[in-house]
Amino acid sequence: MRALQHIAMAAGVGLAALVGMGHQASAQIKIGAVLSVTGPASFLGDPEKKTLQIYVDEINAKGGVNGQKLELVVYDDAANSNSARTFATRLVEQDKVVAVIGPSTTGSTMAMIPVFEDAHIPLISLAGAVQIIEPVRKWVFKTPATDTMACEKIFADLKSRKLTQVALISGTDAFGKSMSVECHKVASKVGVRIMTEETYGPRDSDMTPQLTKIRDTPGVQAVINPGFGQGPAIVTRNYRQLGIKLPLYQSHGVCSKQYIKLAGEAAEGVRLPCSSLVIADKLPASDPQKPVVVDYARTFQQKTGQAVATFGGHAYDALMILVDAMKRAKSSDPAKVRDEIEKTKGFIGADGVVNMSPSDHLGLSVSSAFHMLEIKHGDWTLVPGT
Amino acid sequence: MAELLQFIFSGLTVGAVYALVGLGFTLIYNASDIINFAQGEFVMLGGMITVFLVAAGVPLPLAALIAVGLTTAVGLALHRLAIEPARGSSPVTLIMITIGASIFLRGIAQIIFDRRFHSLPSLFGSEPIHFGGATMLPQSLVVLAVAAIIVVLLWLFMERTLLGKAVTATAANRLAARLIGINTRRIVDFSFAISAAIGAVAGIVVTPITLTSYDVGTLLALKGFAAAMLGGIGSAPGAVVGGVLLGLIEALTAGYISSNYKDAVSFLIILIVLVAMPQGLFGRARIERV
Numbered sequence: 001m002r003a004l005q006h007i008a009m010a011a012g013v014g015l016a017a018l019v020g021m022g023h024q025a026s027a028q029i030k031i032g033a034v035l036s037v038t039g040p041a042s043f044l045g046d047p048e049k050k051t052l053q054i055y056v057d058e059i060n061a062k063g064g065v066n067g068q069k070l071e072l073v074v075y076d077d078a079a080n081s082n083s084a085r086t087f088a089t090r091l092v093e094q095d096k097v098v099a100v101i102g103p104s105t106t107g108s109t110m111a112m113i114p115v116f117e118d119a120h121i122p123l124i125s126l127a128g129a130v131q132i133i134e135p136v137r138k139w140v141f142k143t144p145a146t147d148t149m150a151c152e153k154i155f156a157d158l159k160s161r162k163l164t165q166v167a168l169i170s171g172t173d174a175f176g177k178s179m180s181v182e183c184h185k186v187a188s189k190v191g192v193r194i195m196t197e198e199t200y201g202p203r204d205s206d207m208t209p210q211l212t213k214i215r216d217t218p219g220v221q222a223v224i225n226p227g228f229g230q231g232p233a234i235v236t237r238n239y240r241q242l243g244i245k246l247p248l249y250q251s252h253g254v255c256s257k258q259y260i261k262l263a264g265e266a267a268e269g270v271r272l273p274c275s276s277l278v279i280a281d282k283l284p285a286s287d288p289q290k291p292v293v294v295d296y297a298r299t300f301q302q303k304t305g306q307a308v309a310t311f312g313g314h315a316y317d318a319l320m321i322l323v324d325a326m327k328r329a330k331s332s333d334p335a336k337v338r339d340e341i342e343k344t345k346g347f348i349g350a351d352g353v354v355n356m357s358p359s360d361h362l363g364l365s366v367s368s369a370f371h372m373l374e375i376k377h378g379d380w381t382l383v384p385g386t
Numbered sequence: 387m388a389e390l391l392q393f394i395f396s397g398l399t400v401g402a403v404y405a406l407v408g409l410g411f412t413l414i415y416n417a418s419d420i421i422n423f424a425q426g427e428f429v430m431l432g433g434m435i436t437v438f439l440v441a442a443g444v445p446l447p448l449a450a451l452i453a454v455g456l457t458t459a460v461g462l463a464l465h466r467l468a469i470e471p472a473r474g475s476s477p478v479t480l481i482m483i484t485i486g487a488s489i490f491l492r493g494i495a496q497i498i499f500d501r502r503f504h505s506l507p508s509l510f511g512s513e514p515i516h517f518g519g520a521t522m523l524p525q526s527l528v529v530l531a532v533a534a535i536i537v538v539l540l541w542l543f544m545e546r547t548l549l550g551k552a553v554t555a556t557a558a559n560r561l562a563a564r565l566i567g568i569n570t571r572r573i574v575d576f577s578f579a580i581s582a583a584i585g586a587v588a589g590i591v592v593t594p595i596t597l598t599s600y601d602v603g604t605l606l607a608l609k610g611f612a613a614a615m616l617g618g619i620g621s622a623p624g625a626v627v628g629g630v631l632l633g634l635i636e637a638l639t640a641g642y643i644s645s646n647y648k649d650a651v652s653f654l655i656i657l658i659v660l661v662a663m664p665q666g667l668f669g670r671a672r673i674e675r676v
Contacts, residue, residue: 040601042496042501043501043502046501172646198640198645199645199646200645201648201649203596203602203605203606204400205399205400205403205592205595205596205597206396206399206400206595206637208392208393208395208396208399208521208637209392209393209396209637209638209640209641209645210640210645212389212392212393212641213641213645216389229503230503230597230599233503233505233597234596234597237512241514241521241523242392242521243521258502258503261505262503262504262505262597264505264512265512266512
């Protein structure tokens with residue numbers, strides 16, 4: 001009871017302080033977020049939620065946006081698209097938010113889109129797939145680069161090495177499947193031939209049969225592994241076990257030190273497209289993204305004690321694009337904010353330099369979204385000229 | 387030829403993992419007729435506890451020993467706290483309880499450990515053994531050897547010790563077993579403890595191959611269970627033969643037909659075997675007397 005009284009008193013004092021601060025702080029801008037904080041996609045939602053909280057606090061400490069404080073309403077959909085849809089409705093009808101960040105996964109995003117298209121409230125998704133912004137929907141934006149762009153980056157690097165015949169070994173999870181489909185589409189456009197494709201289950205523990213078949217397919221000059229989780233680490237180990245000498249490309253799905261640790265020495269010489277955040281400290285000083293990613297990585301590490309992950313960067317970009325749009329609109333009216341988000345030009349974020357337009361609700365170019373990295377001595381190195 | 391040999395090596399590697407996980411199902415089933423769906427979580431606990439102890443600086447053999455000890459305690463606790471209070475319920479209810487326990491253990495592991503993937507170094511290095519143009523990692527042989535040792539120990543225990551006979555008696559008829567003076571509660575306790583220990587050992591030796599994480603148990607248990615069913619649930623040699631067969635079928639399908647159909651083909655074969663031989667390859671026919 002004593003404790004309760006104390007809390008009540010403290011709350012009273014806090015409230016009085018808020019009221020005392022004057023009129024401009026009286027109203028708050030409500031921003032919604034639906035993230036997969038728990039469940040199978042928690043590795044996405046967890047850093048995303050932490051990032052949003054860190055930066056909303058920071059913005060509020062500096063006086064908020066247009067003189068109003070931000071209020072963040074976070075729901076956890078646990079990567080379930082049904083609950084994402086329920087939370088979407090709740091954000092619109094009950095919480096009356098002006099804009100929404102998230103969700104973390106493509107499935108949840110596709111389920112939520114109709115709600116925000118109807119309610120005329122802008123949604124900035126943190127999920128990967130290209131369907132979210134193709135075709136362009138008036139109220140829907142996203143920040144992470146697409147797997148199409150990852151395929152383009154890999155193929156550009158292949159062509160610069162004069163390699164045009166490749167084999168794919170893809171995971172059968174959503175990530176692997178989607179990227180494999182996109183790579184097939186891109187390949188025919190840029191003149192790369194996919195000679196053969198093998199698949200593996202997301203929990204398989206040995207991929208040597210698939211790799212043996214690839215090794216014995218005539219004409220293959222390089223191997224690409226669209227995949228996520230522990231699968232690519234096992235593919236990399238089996239690749240060396242079989243003594244295959246062809247260049248091996250991994251996807252942006254394994255841009256973490258954990259992959260290098262799991263694959264060990266077998267990861268030497270592997271190339272993969274990653275965002276700037278992964279190699280923040282190794283970027284040349286001339287890179288426009290360098291200050292942004294170095295600062296974000298340091299802030300995240302300091303506040304959470306965890307190593308920075310690319311996923312948190314998606315949330316950082318979404319929040320900053322939204323805040324910039326509100327500042328330019330000098331308003332938090334959803335329709336005005338939407339128009340300004342679409343006019344975002346030259347925004348430098350963790351995922352790249354963003355230039356949106358009415359026909360492009362992502363606004364990233366392949367060259368700014370991805371750097372081609374090669375693993376040397378157990379660490380990332382930038383491949384020159386990319 | 388080298389190609390076929392590589393597929394067989396792959397099948398043996400994967401099959402050994404399934405076999406070792408499948409073995410964990412046999413003892414609890416023998417003692418209590420329960421299929422313990424938390425068996426996969428024992429495998430996860432064995433691997434994860436070892437990984438975290440090694441990371442904390444504990445030498446690998448000691449870490450493995452502690453992991454087996456702790457997992458055994460978890461197995462005992464599962465029986466005492468969740469299964470025993472529901473004694474007398476139908477096996478279906480008890481199996482549901484083990485599913486609940488599995489979800490619970492996964493949730494706890496997610497909080498205590500983390501959500502990342504981890505690996506353990508192999509005791510015999512990662513340099514592959516070359517044979518006839520194909521390669522195999524030494525750890526695969528370790529897994530096969532451990533599976534063989536466990537089968538022999540289980541067989542000796544069940545056939546040659548009084549305690550083992552008591553387990554068989556408890557499974558056959560709990561009331562009759564109690565009437566002749568067997569403490570059946572103690573026996574089932576014991577079978578949970580040993581199954582947990584087998585699961586933990588499996589988790590430790592397969593981690594260098596499969597890698598581990600808090601949710602590794604679910605799919606390993608599914609494949610291990612399929613292996614145990616194929617071999618005849620309750621039979622230790624059956625679990626091993628079933629596991630290796632399953633691994634070989636998967637590898638050969640991936641190699642000669644298509645990796646897209648490897649799971650479909652292996653489950654199809656399991657279905658065909660179970661239709662023709664409902665007791666599995668090594669299972670004893672159960673006769674219900676009225």
